[in-house]
Amino acid sequence: MHAYRTHKCHELNASNVGEDVRLSGWVHRVRDHGGVLFIDLRDHYGVTQVLADEDSPAFAELEKVRAEWCIRIDGEVKARDPELVNPNLATGEIEVFVRDLEVLGKAAELPLPVFDEPDYPEETRLKYRFLDLRRETLHKNMVLRSNVVASMRKRMWDQGFNEFQTPIITASSPEGARDFLVPSRLHPGKFYALPQAPQQFKQLIMVSGFDKYFQIAPCFRDEDPRADRSPTDFYQLDMEMSFVKQQDVFDTIEPVIKGIFEEFGGGRPVTQDVPQISYRDAALWYGSDKPDLRNPIKMQVVSEHFRGSGFAIFANLLEQDGTEIRAIPAPTGGSRKFCDRMNSYAQSEGLPGMGYIFWREGDDGMEAAGPLAKNIGPERTEAIRQQLGLGVGDAAFFLGGKPKAFEAVAGRARNVIGEELGLTDKDRFELCWIVDFPIYERDEETGDIDFEHNPFSMPQGGMAALEGDPLNVLGYQYDLACNGYELVSGAIRNHKLEIMYKAFEIAGYGKDEVEKRFGGMVKAFQYGAPPHGGCAAGIDRIVMLLADEENIREVIMFPMNQRAEDLLMEAPSEPTNEQLRELSLRVIQPE
Numbered sequence: 001m002h003a004y005r006t007h008k009c010h011e012l013n014a015s016n017v018g019e020d021v022r023l024s025g026w027v028h029r030v031r032d033h034g035g036v037l038f039i040d041l042r043d044h045y046g047v048t049q050v051l052a053d054e055d056s057p058a059f060a061e062l063e064k065v066r067a068e069w070c071i072r073i074d075g076e077v078k079a080r081d082p083e084l085v086n087p088n089l090a091t092g093e094i095e096v097f098v099r100d101l102e103v104l105g106k107a108a109e110l111p112l113p114v115f116d117e118p119d120y121p122e123e124t125r126l127k128y129r130f131l132d133l134r135r136e137t138l139h140k141n142m143v144l145r146s147n148v149v150a151s152m153r154k155r156m157w158d159q160g161f162n163e164f165q166t167p168i169i170t171a172s173s174p175e176g177a178r179d180f181l182v183p184s185r186l187h188p189g190k191f192y193a194l195p196q197a198p199q200q201f202k203q204l205i206m207v208s209g210f211d212k213y214f215q216i217a218p219c220f221r222d223e224d225p226r227a228d229r230s231p232t233d234f235y236q237l238d239m240e241m242s243f244v245k246q247q248d249v250f251d252t253i254e255p256v257i258k259g260i261f262e263e264f265g266g267g268r269p270v271t272q273d274v275p276q277i278s279y280r281d282a283a284l285w286y287g288s289d290k291p292d293l294r295n296p297i298k299m300q301v302v303s304e305h306f307r308g309s310g311f312a313i314f315a316n317l318l319e320q321d322g323t324e325i326r327a328i329p330a331p332t333g334g335s336r337k338f339c340d341r342m343n344s345y346a347q348s349e350g351l352p353g354m355g356y357i358f359w360r361e362g363d364d365g366m367e368a369a370g371p372l373a374k375n376i377g378p379e380r381t382e383a384i385r386q387q388l389g390l391g392v393g394d395a396a397f398f399l400g401g402k403p404k405a406f407e408a409v410a411g412r413a414r415n416v417i418g419e420e421l422g423l424t425d426k427d428r429f430e431l432c433w434i435v436d437f438p439i440y441e442r443d444e445e446t447g448d449i450d451f452e453h454n455p456f457s458m459p460q461g462g463m464a465a466l467e468g469d470p471l472n473v474l475g476y477q478y479d480l481a482c483n484g485y486e487l488v489s490g491a492i493r494n495h496k497l498e499i500m501y502k503a504f505e506i507a508g509y510g511k512d513e514v515e516k517r518f519g520g521m522v523k524a525f526q527y528g529a530p531p532h533g534g535c536a537a538g539i540d541r542i543v544m545l546l547a548d549e550e551n552i553r554e555v556i557m558f559p560m561n562q563r564a565e566d567l568l569m570e571a572p573s574e575p576t577n578e579q580l581r582e583l584s585l586r587v588i589q590p591e
Contacts, residue, residue, distance in 0.1 A: 004072055004104075014093045016077045021096060023048060024072040024104065026134065027065050037062050041073065044139075048091045050075060052098040061101045068114055068134070070105035073098045080177040083098030085552025122553075127567040129558055141555045145543045148259040148260055150477060151215055152539070153238050155256045161212040161239065166201035173200060173517070178222035180232075184468050188584035194220035194233075197536060199456070200521055202240040203493055206532040207524040214239040216539070220563075227551050228485060228541055231564040246476050246492050249533050250274075250433060253488060257480065257537060261429045264351070264546045272432040274480075283403065284326070289410020289437075292484030293430035295418030299410060301326045305384050311355070311375040317400045325400040326410060327390045330417050333395040334358035338420070339370065342397055343415060349409045351399065358395035359380060367394050417485065429482055429545070436460070440470040440506065442454070450507050453477055457491040458533075466502045476533070487542055490535020497525045 004024040025043035032038075036053045039062070050073055052059045058073070065071060075096040086092030111127075112120050114134045125132040132138055153163070171490045172179045172193035179193040195201075197219050205213045217238040225231035237256070241249065254274060261270045275293075282289050303324045306314040317323050333339070339356040346354040355372045368381040375570065388396055397413065399406045418424040439459060441452035449470050457475030459465045465473050480488035494500050500522075504514045515522050543555040553559040560566055580586065 001074075008045040009041055009043040009048045010090045012048060012077055012091050012094050012096070014079060017094060018080045018111075019077045020074070021077055022072065022074050023050070023096065025070070027067055027069045027071060029050060029185075030065065030067065039065070041071070042134075046090050048096060049086075049089075050096040050098050056098055058098045058101040061103075062098060065101075065103070066107065068107040068110060068131070069103060069513040070100040072104055074100040105485065116323075123561065123567060126553075126559065126561050129533075131569045133557070138554065139546045141549070142557055143544070144264060144547055145539070145555055145557075146369045147538060148264060148546065149235075151260055151263055152256060152537075153216065155259055156214045156237070156239065159212070159252060159256075161214045162210060163215055164205060164210070164213050165215055166195070166205075166217065168194060170201075171194050171520075180220045180222050183583040183585055185582050189574075196221050197236070198238050200518065202238060203456075203495075203521060203532065204280070204524050206240055206242045207527070207529045211242050213241075213534075217536070225560070225562050225564065228544065230552060230556060230559060232560050233560070237537040237539060238534075239533075239536070240260040240532060242530040242532045244492070244531070244533050246435070246478060246533065249490060249492070249535055250276075250478070253480070253490075253535055253537065254431075257431070257482075257487065257542070258579065260542060261546070265429060269428040271429065274431045274433060276433040276435050279434055279438065280436070282434050283407055287407045287409075287414055288484070289434050289479060290481040290484060290486040291411075291432065291434075292415060292418075292424065293432055294426065294428060294483060295415060297329055297331075297414050297418050297426040299326050299328050299414060301325070301386060302384055302387065305380045305387075306376065306398075306400075309376040309380055311372055314398070314400050322401065322402050324403060325398055326406075327384065327388055328354075328399075328410060328414050328417060329390055330395040330397060330421060331390065331423065332393055332421050333417060334360055334393040335395075336369070339395055339397075342413065342417065346397075346399070346409065346413060349412065351406060351409055354413065355398040356395055357384065357398075359385060359392050363390055370395075372398065388429060418466070431480060431482050431487075434479045434481060435477075436474045437479075438471065439473045439475040439477075439503070442471060448508065454491050455503065455507070456493055456500075458494045459499065463499050466499070466506060470506050476535055478535070480535075483545060485541050485545065486538070487545075488534065488535050488537045492531070492533035493527060495529040495531055497522065500525070508523060512554075 003024055006022045009023060009025050023041055025041045028040040028047060029037055030043035036051060038049060038217045039049045040047050041050050052062045052481045069466055075098040077094050080093060080095055106222045110131065112124050112131060114131060117135060117137055133142065169182060169192045177196055179196065180191040184190045184192060184193065198217050202213055215238050217236050218233055219236055220233045223229060223231055239253065241252065258270050279289055282291055287299065301324055303318055306325050307318050309315050314325050334359065339358055343353045343356065356369045357365055357368050384396065390396060399410050402448050437453045438448050439451060439453060439457060442449055453475060454477050455479040460476055476492035478490055479486050494503060501511050501514060540552050540555060544552050547555055549555055558568060
C-alpha cells in the first residue's frame with residue numbers, strides 16, 4: 001500500500017464499498033456525536049467523511065485531532081444509509097470507518113478559520129495566506145486561474161504562435177507608470193529595471209523575422225493599488241504578429257478571449273458579434289473607454305435644448321467654447337426620491353449636482369416634473385423626451401461643461417443608475433472593441449501637446465496625418481473591454497523611423513532623446529522592420545471576472561496589500577549594510 005494514500009479525497013463512491021483504503025489530507029471539520037467521531041477529511045481534490053466509534057482502535061487518537069491537522073487514515077469504505085447520502089458531495093454515497101491513524105503534521109491554534117467562508121480582515125488573510133488558500137473559494141479561484149492559463153496557451157499554439165520568453169532584468173523605459181529599479185553591483189550607480197511590459201522586446205522579435213509570438217508575461221509597475229489592479233506585478237497574455245492590419249489582430253485574439261469566457265464562464269452568454277466603438281463615441285455614450293454594455297443606457301448630447309433657455313446655468317455654460325450638455329436617460333427612474341438620490345450621488349463625486357426631469361401621469365395625461373422642466377418650459381422638455389425615447393415613469397439626468405471635466409462622473413452615474421434600476425444584466429459577458437484612440441492631447445494649463453495614449457502606435461494616415469492638427473490624429477490603437485473592465489490593449493506599431501521621429505517631435509521630444517530612450521528599437525528599425533502589431537490581455541482581470549470577484553487579490557496566489565506590502569514574506573525589507581556596500585548605495589531616510 002502507498003505510504004500516504006490509495007485514493008484522493010474525491011474518488012471514493014458506492015463501487016468502492018468493502019475496500020480497504022488509505023487517505024491523507026487535512027481535518028476540515030470534527031463532529032462529536034457522543035461516542036462516534038465524524039471528520040471531514042479534505043485534500044486538494046475534495047472531501048471524504050471518515051468516522052470512528054469507541055470500538056475502533058484509532059478512536060482514542062482520533063479524539064485528539066483538531067482542525068487543520070494533517071493526517072493519514074486507514075479504513076474500510078462503507079455505504080451511507082440512504083437517508084444520509086449527501087448528493088452535494090462527490091463522495092456523498094460513502095464514508096470510511098477508521099482503523100488506523102497517523103498524524104503527519106499538527107496545527108497550532110488557527111489565526112483564521114478555514115472551514116466555511118467567514119468575512120475575515122484582509123491583513124490577517126494575507127499574513128497567513130497559506131491558510132487562506134485552503135479555503136474552498138480561494139482554492140477554486142487558483143485552480144481556475146491555472147486552467148485559464150493552460151487554455152490560453154493551447155489556443156495560441158493552435159493558431160501557430162511560438163512562445164518565447166523576454167528578459168526580466170532590462171533597461172528603464174517610459175510605459176506610463178513608474179519602474180521598479182534594480183541596482184547593478186557590477187556597474188555602480190547604474191540601475192536595471194523590471195519590465196512594465198515586454199513591449200520593445202516583442203517588437204524586436206518581429207524585426208528578427210519571427211512571425212507570431214506570445215508569452216504568459218510577468219509585468220512590473222510601481223502603481224497605486226485599485227480593486228482591479230495589483231500595485232506591483234501582474235500577468236498578461238502578450239502577443240505580436242507581423243504583416244497584419246488591425247482587423248487581423250482582432251480576428252486572432254477574439255476567439256481566444258471569447259473561448260475562455262465560454263469555457264470557464266459557467267454557461268453565461270458571451271458576445272458573439274463584438275462591436276467596434278470609437279473612443280470618442282464611447283466617451284460620449286458611456287463616459288468611459290471601458291464601458292459596461294450590460295447596461296443599456298446610452299448618454300446623448302442635448303445642448304440645443306438648453307441653448308438660450310430659461311435655465312441660466314446651462315444656457316450660460318453653452319456660451320463658452322468647448323462646452324456641452326449631456327443627458328443620461330433613466331428608464332423607470334421617474335420618482336423624485338430616486339432623482340434626489342442621484343443628485344446627491346453627483347455631489348458626493350465632487351460636482352455641484354445633476355439636473356433632472358422625470359415624467360409622470362398628470363391630470364391631463366403625461367407631465368414633466370422637476371426644477372429643469374419648470375425652467376425650460378414644456379416645448380423644450382417634450383423635445384428632450386422625444387430625443388431620448390422616454391415616457392411615463394422615466395427620468396433623465398443632465399450634466400454640463402467641458403466634457404473632460406464631467407465625463408468620468410457621468411460614466412459612473414450611468415453605472416449606478418443602471419444598477420439601482422435593475423437595468424444591468426449581471427449574468428452575461430459583454431465584449432466591445434474601443435478603437436480610434438487620439439494620439440495627442442493638449443495640456444489645459446500650459447497649452448503644450450503631449451501623448452494621450454500609446455506613443456508607439458502607427459498614426460492613421462501615416463506621415464500625412466502628422467502634418468495637420470495634432471489633436472485630430474488618431475492611432476491604430478485599440479482596447480477590448482468586458483463588463484466595465486479593460487481586458488486587452490494593443491496597437492498596430494509605428495515601424496517607420498521617419499514617422500516615429502515626427503510623432504515624438506510633435507510631443508516635444510527631439511531625435512536625440514528618442515534615440516537615447518529607445519535606442520534598441522531605433523537601431524532595429526534601420527534594418528528592414530516589417531509592419532507589425534499585437535496586444536496584451538490581462539490574465540488577472542479575466543480570472544477575476546470569471547470567478548465573480550470584485551477584488552483582484554482574490555485571484556492572485558500571493559498578492560500584496562493596499563500599501564504594496566507582502567505581509568507573509570515581510571517585503572519590502574531593509575537591506576543589510578553589507579548589501580548596500582556591495583551595491584555602492586546609501587539610504588537617505590525621508591524627512
